[in-house]
Amino acid sequence: MKILMVCLGNICRSPLAEGVMQHLADEHNLGWTVDSAGTGSWHVGEAPDRRSVLVARNHGIDISKQVCRQFRRTDFDQFDHIFVMDRNNLSDVLNMARNEQEAAKVKLLLGDKVVPDPYYDDSRFEPVFELIEGGCKDIIAELRGARV
């Protein structure tokens, strides 16, 4: 299974989602590959935001080696599932889909809720981590047909 996490900048939310999902998948020996990307290009080549690195480290996950990249159309070929954080990400990614099969790969990480952008508020990184962790656990349960 190959999973891509997408947000706007690929420095705050989707690096956390990549780190959490890879960590959980490894813990359960699922053999999944997880990556992340941003719909925007401002931070390409950069490491994740230090506040995301810190909150992940506080939960035992190292995301410091990740490198920001932009979402690209070929990601539809490379990944089985593409999870986005909010409704802007959803429409941006869906607008790049070339057909129904590609569009069907794209879903909100939290199903019917959004992961809010924490960029302008330091206090939102911990709640964002917890939202992402809950979403990743639900996705693993759904995709393997069992709770974790």
Ligand code: 4NP
């Ligand atoms: P992210 O947060 O989408 O969770 O990575 C953002 C980070 C940077 C910017 C926007 C959102 N920015 O505009 O630079």
